[in-house]
Amino acid sequence: MEEAPHILCLxxxxxxxxxxxxxxxxxxxKLDSYLxxxxxxxxxxxxLAxxxxxxxxxxxxxxxxxxxVDLAFNxxxxxxRITGAYGPSTITEKQAFxxxxxxxxxQNLLPWIVCGDLNVTLLPQDRTDNSNHxxxxxxxxxxxxxxQLQDLRLQGRAYTWSNEQENPIFARLDRFLISTTWSQTFPNSVQTAIPNTASDHCPLICQVQTKFPTSNIFRLENSWLKREEFKELVNQQWGSIQTAATTRDLSVKIMALRKAIIHWKKMHAEEQKFQSDLCKNCLHWLAQQSERRRLTNVEKLLKNILLQRYTTICHTEEEKWFQRAKRAWVSKGDKNSKYFHLLASKRKRANLIDVVQEEGVQHLLHKDKAGAIHRYFAKLMGARHISGTQFDMSVLFTNQ
Structure with missing residues (x-):
């Protein structure tokens, strides 16, 4: 999940x-409104925020x-309408729920989605134990x-909760339920689960649309300074260029270092993403296997190693988005997933222009908005022409 959520339900x-x-x-x-x-x-x-x-x-x-809450997309x-729910555990309270x-x-056929820990299963196969539910x-x-709600299919997992015991019980207690109108309005809705590293519930993500254009501005990430290979790269690259005697030489030296860092950043990001995806895929596989059988000691050891590595990667992401968020970070509460770490990572959307209107036409796509802005300023500044200045030196010597 590369984009931070626009709506959050806890x-x-x-x-x-x-x-x-x-x-x-x-x-x-950025999630500045909540109930x-x-x-x-x-x-x-x-x-619900x-x-x-x-x-x-x-x-x-x-x-x-x-x-x-009824929300209008700007x-x-x-x-x-989105409904956040937390179902009670006792039978008497369930009736009120x-x-x-x-x-x-x-009542007006609005697209409707229900999300949360409902604390009850929808199908008999949503629970592994034989208890009377x-x-x-x-x-x-x-x-x-x-x-008239539909269960949005959960991809990659069969259950969302485990009691984390030696012989675990699994159940699907968390879900997204969507109305027919929702499925017609947002036919590409996808529900996925991400690894639960510190909770007995899997965080769920419903992805409808999360694509935003990104800039190519160079930024030095604080997390890089903690990596020995980055320090070695800087020392090696800076020492390989002769001492700058002028400001121009210093500028050339800095630009060469910047180019080397950008190349390292690309390789580092690919490596981090590969390791993150590998950890998540392996954790998903182990979770699926644990729902069918008892894990071996080797598999349990592998699970612990993967959890530790995935948590380390998430902490690295946390440091990056902490720097970009420019706000007080999470001081309490769960910090168990990249999903929660990136809640404040939408600083890149602070300068995003959602829509550009040109002569009554609204442009939503990035390239259309860029074209409309270019045409506006081109019209405002006029046609391009070559400017010049003519000066008669003889005027300075003309007798008054």
């Missing part, structure tokens, strides 16, 4: 009071287990079918 926040400063430190600067359901003591709690530069809130509904005025979920259904599963499936 469950079981355990915040009995939503301190605004702490919330903003947790969700980041919360406070926890009761240290149990429960839901947070979004970027007000991309979405405009039209309406909201906050209940005990569910909170809903680029094309598409309106949809189901009623709230039914009450959250939009079939009644609640059937009840919840009836509710979902009555609301």
């Amino acid at each position: 469950q079981e926040t355990k915040w009995d009071t939503a301190n605004a400063q702490f919330v903003k430190q947790t969700i980041g600067r 919360v359901i406070n926890a009761e003591g240290t149990a429960g709690g839901v947070l 979004w970027d007000s530069g991309i979405f405009t809130k039209l309406a909201q509904k906050i209940d005990h287990y569910c909170l809903s 680029m094309d005025d598409t309106i949809f 189901y009623r709230e979920l039914q009450g959250a259904q939009p 079939r009644t609640q599963t059937n009840r919840f499936r009836t509710i979902v079918e009555g609301l």
Whole structure:
């Protein structure tokens, strides 16, 4: 997942009071709008946050287990409803949860998506143990079918929760549910799970569209300074060029070093991405195998090594995005995935122009926006012409 989310939903926040400063430190600067359901003591709690530069809130509904918000996409005025939910564990409370979920259904056929830890399975195969959950599963499936919601297929994993015991129990308790209107409006919605390095739940990502044009500005990353190979590169490259005698020589020397660093950065980024993808793929495979059988001691050792390596890579990413975010970093709470680390990594979108209007026509694509801006300034400044100055030196010597 290369892009930071535009909407974030957290469950079981355990915040009995939503301190605004702490919330903003947790969700980041760009996710500047949010709704919360406070926890009761240290149990429960839901947070739903979004970027007000991309979405405009039209309406909201906050209940005990569910909170809903109607958002309008600023680029094309598409309106949809998102409901964040945290399902209770007791049977008596589940009935109230189901009623709230039914009450959250939009009445005007808005695209609707429900997300969160629902604490109940939808299908019998969503749980590996033989405990008696079939009644609640059937009840919840009836509710979902009555609301005309569809289960968005989870790619790469079969379950989202494990009790992390010697003989583990697996279940799919977290999910995205989408309405028919949502699937028609956003037919390319994809749900994926990423490795859970410090939690018994897998973080889930629903990707609809996350592509933004990026600049080629050179930036020195603080995390590079902690790598010995980077220090050796700088020392070797700087020492290979003769001492600068003039400012021009110094500029040439700096440019040569910059070119060498850019080449190293590209190779380093490819290596980091390869190792990150390898760790995630292996962790996914091990998670899938553990859902079918008991892992061997070698596989358990490999899992621990992969988790440690993946966590190290995530920490490197954390340092990079900490530098780019220009804000107070996460001081508390879970720090268990690249997904959470990149919540504040959208500084590159601070200068993004979402839409350019030219003579009543809205341009959304990057190349169309660039062309419209070029035409505007070309028209404003006039046609290109060769400028010059003529000066008659004889005028200086003319007698007055």
